[in-house]
Amino acid sequence: MDFLCARHGNTFEAGARAVYIGGKDDPPLTEVGETQARDLAIALGREKIPVTGVFCAPLKRTRRFARIVALSMALPVLPVADKRLTEIDYGDWTGRTNEEIATDLGQGDALRRWNEAGVWPQNANWAQSEAELIQRLEAFRAMLRGRFSPGDTVLIVSSNGVLRYFARGALGPAAAGDPRFPFKMRTGHVGKIRERNGACEVLYWDRAPGADPL
Secondary structure, eight states, rough: EEEEEEEOOOOSSSTTTOOOTTOOOOOOOOHHHHHHHHHHHHHHHTTTTOOEEEESSSSHHHHHHHHHHHHHHTTTSSEEEEEGGGGOGGGGGGGGOOHHHHTSOOOOOHHHHHHHHHHOSSSSSSSHHHEEEHHHHHHHHOOOHHHHHHHOOEEEEEHHHHHHHHHHHHGGGGGSSSTHHHTOTTOOEEEEEEEEEHHHHHHEEEEEEETOOO
């Protein structure tokens, strides 16, 4: 099975103050964000990638992105919202910029370790635990394995934090040795994970649709 992992498009207008938004924040896509969804659909259609299932988090930005892709490709299936794909609740970091997290909260080191090494912050009051996130994503992957065939391609639309852990969970202990670790994903970008005989490999990650083959 191939897992196509896409991060939703932009939710901040150009020049706007970019802050952490998590699972309790529900802004819509901007016009650019909607264009990014159409760009992904064009790229997938051009390369005739047979998407057989579409899943997304139940937030406006992810549902809208997934729906645009599905409708633009005229897929025979519509996106299924699954709460297990809901973005991390960033607790004290919510609504703050990187600079504000470092200066106002004094958590610059925790922020650096999260961004560069994927270390879950211990004192930021994130609403769930790392173990809970890992468990819910493993349950989601198990559901996909039971529902789809080995040759199927499933599109998963979520947010940066969840997609980082989806890749890490799929690769297991080998994830830390991957040069793309901790698997950050820019808005509107996509990655592909291939699972064969119970083993997963990341074919590419954080790729802009149209820039390189998908």
